[in-house]
Amino acid sequence: xxxxxxxxxxxxxxxxxxxxxxxxxxxxxxxxxxxxxxxxxxxxxxxxxxxxxxxxxxxxxxxxxxxxxxxxxxxxxxxxxxxxxxxxxxxxxxxxxxxxxxxxxxxxxxxxxxxxxxxxxxxxxxxxxxxxxxxxxxxxxxxxxxxxxxxxxxxxxxxxxxxxxxxxxxxxxxxxxxxxxxxxxxxxxxxxxxxxxxxxxxxxxxxxxxxxxxxxxxxxxxxxxxxxxxxxxxxxxxxxxxxxxxx
Amino acid sequence: xxxxxxxxxxxxxxxxxxxxxxxxxxxxxxxxxxxxxxxxxxxxxxxxxxxxxxxxxxxxxxxxxxxxxxxxxxxxxxxxxxxxxxxxxxxxxxxxxxxxxxxxxxxxxxxxxxxxxxxxxxxxxxxxxxxxxxxxxxxxxxxxxxxxxxxxxxxxxxxxxxxxxxxxxxxxxxxxxxxxxxxxxxxxxxxxxxxxxxxxxxxxxxxxxxxxxxxxxxxxxxxxxxxxxxxxxxxxxxxxxxxxxxxxxxxxxxxxxxxxxxxxxxxxxxxxxxxxxxxxxxxxxxxxxxxxxxxxxxxxxxxxxxxxxxxxxxxxxxxxxxxxxxxxxxxxxxxxxxxxxxxxxxxxxxxxxxxxxxxxxxxxxxxxxxxxxxxxxxxxxxxxxxxxxxxxxxxxxxxxxxxxxxxxxxxxxxxxxxxxxxxxxxxxxxxxxxxxxxxxxxxxxxxxxxxxxxxxxxxxxxxxxxxx
Amino acid sequence: xxxxxxxxxxxxxxxxxxxxxxxxxxxxxxxxxxxxxxxxxxxxxxxxxxxxxxxxxxxxxxxxxxxxxxxxxxxxxxxxxxxxxxxxxxxxxxxxxxxxxxxxxxxxxxxxxxxxxxxxxxxxxxxxxxxxxxxxxxxxxxxxxxxxxxxxxxxxxxxxxxxxxxxxxxxxxxxxxxxxxxxxxxxxxxxxxxxxxxxxxxxxxxxxxxxxxxxxxxxxxxxxxxxxxxxxxxxxxxxxxxxxxxxxxxxxxxx
Numbered sequence: 001x002x003x004x005x006x007x008x009x010x011x012x013x014x015x016x017x018x019x020x021x022x023x024x025x026x027x028x029x030x031x032x033x034x035x036x037x038x039x040x041x042x043x044x045x046x047x048x049x050x051x052x053x054x055x056x057x058x059x060x061x062x063x064x065x066x067x068x069x070x071x072x073x074x075x076x077x078x079x080x081x082x083x084x085x086x087x088x089x090x091x092x093x094x095x096x097x098x099x100x101x102x103x104x105x106x107x108x109x110x111x112x113x114x115x116x117x118x119x120x121x122x123x124x125x126x127x128x129x130x131x132x133x134x135x136x137x138x139x140x141x142x143x144x145x146x147x148x149x150x151x152x153x154x155x156x157x158x159x160x161x162x163x164x165x166x167x168x169x170x171x172x173x174x175x176x177x178x179x180x181x182x183x184x185x186x187x188x189x190x191x192x193x194x195x196x197x198x199x200x201x202x203x204x205x206x207x208x209x210x211x212x213x214x215x216x217x218x219x220x221x222x223x224x225x226x227x228x229x230x231x232x233x234x235x236x237x238x239x240x241x242x243x244x245x246x247x
Numbered sequence: 248x249x250x251x252x253x254x255x256x257x258x259x260x261x262x263x264x265x266x267x268x269x270x271x272x273x274x275x276x277x278x279x280x281x282x283x284x285x286x287x288x289x290x291x292x293x294x295x296x297x298x299x300x301x302x303x304x305x306x307x308x309x310x311x312x313x314x315x316x317x318x319x320x321x322x323x324x325x326x327x328x329x330x331x332x333x334x335x336x337x338x339x340x341x342x343x344x345x346x347x348x349x350x351x352x353x354x355x356x357x358x359x360x361x362x363x364x365x366x367x368x369x370x371x372x373x374x375x376x377x378x379x380x381x382x383x384x385x386x387x388x389x390x391x392x393x394x395x396x397x398x399x400x401x402x403x404x405x406x407x408x409x410x411x412x413x414x415x416x417x418x419x420x421x422x423x424x425x426x427x428x429x430x431x432x433x434x435x436x437x438x439x440x441x442x443x444x445x446x447x448x449x450x451x452x453x454x455x456x457x458x459x460x461x462x463x464x465x466x467x468x469x470x471x472x473x474x475x476x477x478x479x480x481x482x483x484x485x486x487x488x489x490x491x492x493x494x495x496x497x498x499x500x501x502x503x504x505x506x507x508x509x510x511x512x513x514x515x516x517x518x519x520x521x522x523x524x525x526x527x528x529x530x531x532x533x534x535x536x537x538x539x540x541x542x543x544x545x546x547x548x549x550x551x552x553x554x555x556x557x558x559x560x561x562x563x564x565x566x567x568x569x570x571x572x573x574x575x576x577x578x579x580x581x582x583x584x585x586x587x588x589x590x591x592x593x594x595x596x597x598x599x600x601x602x603x604x605x606x607x608x609x610x611x612x613x614x615x616x617x618x619x620x621x622x623x624x625x626x627x628x629x630x631x632x633x634x635x636x637x638x639x640x641x642x643x644x645x646x647x648x649x650x651x652x653x654x655x656x657x658x659x660x661x662x663x664x665x666x667x668x669x670x671x672x673x674x675x676x677x678x679x680x681x682x683x684x685x686x687x688x689x690x691x692x693x694x695x696x697x698x699x700x701x702x703x704x705x706x707x708x709x710x711x712x713x714x715x
Numbered sequence: 716x717x718x719x720x721x722x723x724x725x726x727x728x729x730x731x732x733x734x735x736x737x738x739x740x741x742x743x744x745x746x747x748x749x750x751x752x753x754x755x756x757x758x759x760x761x762x763x764x765x766x767x768x769x770x771x772x773x774x775x776x777x778x779x780x781x782x783x784x785x786x787x788x789x790x791x792x793x794x795x796x797x798x799x800x801x802x803x804x805x806x807x808x809x810x811x812x813x814x815x816x817x818x819x820x821x822x823x824x825x826x827x828x829x830x831x832x833x834x835x836x837x838x839x840x841x842x843x844x845x846x847x848x849x850x851x852x853x854x855x856x857x858x859x860x861x862x863x864x865x866x867x868x869x870x871x872x873x874x875x876x877x878x879x880x881x882x883x884x885x886x887x888x889x890x891x892x893x894x895x896x897x898x899x900x901x902x903x904x905x906x907x908x909x910x911x912x913x914x915x916x917x918x919x920x921x922x923x924x925x926x927x928x929x930x931x932x933x934x935x936x937x938x939x940x941x942x943x944x945x946x947x948x949x950x951x952x953x954x955x956x957x958x959x960x961x962x963x964x965x966x967x968x969x970x
Contacts (some may be wrong), residue, residue, distance in 0.1 A: 088663055
């Protein structure tokens with residue numbers, strides 16, 4: 001379980017999150033919605049450990065391990081994954097060498113008998129994933145997210161989700177800027193991963209993705225607090241009424 | 248991917264030393280007697296001895312440069328300018344002919360494998376003589392000459408005299424004059440008209456004994472319509488007293504020729520690397536300087552391209568890494584002296600542990616020229632708060648039918664990039680190394696494979712801080 | 716004159732003894748060789764033509780802001796140093812239009828505390844055989860300051876423009892955000908131009924970039940003008956004017 005208790009987060013001197021409580025069990029899909037500036041991105045980025053965010057109170061435990069004591073890469077190796085809203089472009093480093101290093105690092109952390117893969121074997125491993133997401137193999141030779149369209153960047157994040165098979169995935173507005181086809185591919189990716197008992201936290205602004213990915217719980221985040229939670233029906237209500245009526 | 252030739256290499260390999268007792272017979276410092284000795288030993292023609300003595304006089308008359316890094320630590324009287332090991336066979340044709348301990352040095356550095364791999368021929372220099380040399384028959388048949396300079400002056404006197412130190416005259420600066428006085432060894436490469444070398448040629452220099460000055464002279468002549476790629480790499484083990492490297496590289500690019508000079512310079516921390524590299528580029532010819540500069544305590548290195556023919560072009564691609572206690576003062580000099588000349592300069596510098604990396608550029612466009620284009624990009628990555636970067640690109644433009652663009656940036660590794668990479672499970676160090684690799688990649692990809700590997704490995708070692 | 720400790724240190728480092736300077740209150744009206752001017756909240760904007768002094772010190776105190784426009788068509792020599800204090804802002808815009816003689820302009824803007832903003836905009840328009848020597852420097856001597864330098868040069872006839880423009884970031888100046896852009900437009904076949912844009916960066920957590928471009932008026936733009944009946948000469952002048960206008964847009968917005 002990913003257990004977040006009473007989490008308080010500051011950016012510089014400003015408090016953004018005022019005590020967040022959240023429990024995500026393996027196989028559950030939680031959705032966080034809310035107006036702009038509510039702190040949605042702050043939440044997922046702080047769970048991952050973005051240096052900009054200061055945890056000023058509360059705790060985060062993943063399967064009973066204290067996440068806050070871990071470095072960012074340790075959290076990833078423990079099975080935490082963040083699909084970025086704006087994936088970084090890093091010129092000069094190919095997707096292949098990046099994914100290969102990360103894959104070897106994470107698998108070695110999970111299994112001490114794991115033997116690091118060389119590029120050739122890795123390509124064989126990743127090929128079916130590329131096909132499933134309708135990504136051309138030339139993608140591996142491109143620099144990290146460099147020159148990728150918005151949709152390509154999101155698909156690249158979902159590819160990584162499928163590749164690393166994390167225990168808990170945080171998706172930061174993965175659906176924004178996607179056309180219907182891309183949205184379907186991304187959602188299929190999430191649903192597949194969910195079948196492997198992955199816990200998912202989706203941050204979104206739009207209700208649209210919830211047509212494809214069935215959430216177990218929907219939370220509304222407003223002014224740094226979760227003000228209301230509910231099931232799928234609650235999501236529909238939000239879509240028709242907006243956020244104003246919630247207090 | 249082919250076998251990684253430099254796999255298993257670490258900094259210790261480069262710091263491997265041989266017995267240097269042979270050096271004791273020549274002593275330190277410079278004198279007319281030493282110069283006469285050098286010339287006599289090599290059995291040189293009269294004109295060369297005269298040239299050496301003339302250079303020596305100019306060296307005494309000229310001042311040290313009054314700009315750039317501090318050269319106070321360099322004690323010219325303490326340097327050993329010439330050493331000759333009688334034990335070594337001069338100009339061995341195959342690897343078996345080379346003396347054992349010298350062979351060991353090169354084995355450790357992977358040279359024989361490199362020869363077996365796709366290269367045409369390897370000349371390797373040990374101290375002041377060229378020890379090993381081999382050239383494939385087909386090139387010899389085409390008239391390609393790949394010799395050490397000491398031999399070339401005897402075998403090809405007319406050709407040698409015609410070109411030697413005309414591109415970099417001994418009046419140029421104090422260290423060019425010094426070079427003219429005590430130069431020894433180095434590569435002479437001559438490519439006749441129309442011959443296009445499909446494989447690169449390489450040489451590997453090595454300084455061994457303490458306070459050894461390296462003054463090798465590389466003279467590359469590529470005639471009209473010919474192509475050549477020459478690779479040079481350098482190394483020296485660490486020693487207490489300063490070693491001086493005042494070599495000289497002269498390149499002549501004939502009309503429509505294409506010449507690439509790649510080098511990876513990794514002298515040890517006590518070395519002063521004051522090398523002079525210059526090319527004269529004729530009509531429609533292309534000169535490419537591709538270089539990696541690591542090591543040495545103080546470096547002053549500004550490859551220079553003189554674009555004298557219409558349509559001539561120069562590309563300068565370089566990486567400089569300044570670690571703790573190092574001052575890398577490098578750059579590029581291009582003079583556009585004819586119509587339609589162009590140049591493209593990409594320089595990437597890194598500084599770490601308090602090192603200082605300086606880019607000094609000089610772009611000159613002569614008056615009344617048409618169609619000149621120049622593009623310069625110099626980026627600096629400063630890896631910690633105590634390191635420094637300086638960029639001083641001078642552009643002296645005396646024509647107006649020009650398009651000149653220059654971009655530079657300096658800063659540290661973006662923490663957002665590190666966050667992204669570490670969020671995928673790679674450690675902090677690995678993530679930093681990836682970003683650094685990405686930063687230098689545009690240059691690395693132009694280096695031949697094994698040098699690309701060596702460069703990457705060297706950068707990794709510098710990053711790890713496993714440098715003394 | 717009361718001076719904060721930090722400012723004293725920098726004045727000393729530049730060998731400036733303020734007691735040898737005359738304090739002026741009405742810039743432009745007073746003819747003084749060595750002048751010092753303290754910016755306070757009574758004046759936000761100043762526009763001076765042919766500032767007569769040769770050695771000028773400007774002190775922008777804490778939280779003050781000044782938009783200063785200096786215009787020259789008879790420049791001989793000026794050495795201007797501005798010291799910008801905590802959270803202060805200086806926008807210095809300089810226009811030099813010279814058609815003969817030699818002129819020399821040295822400008823240094825120095826941020827010695829934090830959260831200051833300094834913007835230096837220079838346009839020089841040289842014709843005939845004017846010779847102009849420009850030295851411009853943004854010095855960041857403390858952290859969290861922002862600055863930009865924009866230099867546009869227009870050269871015609873036999874004019875010669877020489878510039879050395881530098882961004883200096885001291886070891887204590889982390890979180891500096893700086894930028895430099897230079898554009899030189901060559902209008903004749905006989906003008907000459909020498910530029911050295913320099914960066915000296917002694918710490919890592921900063922933003923520093925510069926870009927330079929030197930070119931003539933693009934052919935297709937000339938062609939367009941001419942196809943509408945405008946002569947080549949006129950077209951060049953019109954195009955050059957756009958460079959000047961870009962820089963001085965800020966002036967219009969403050970009217």
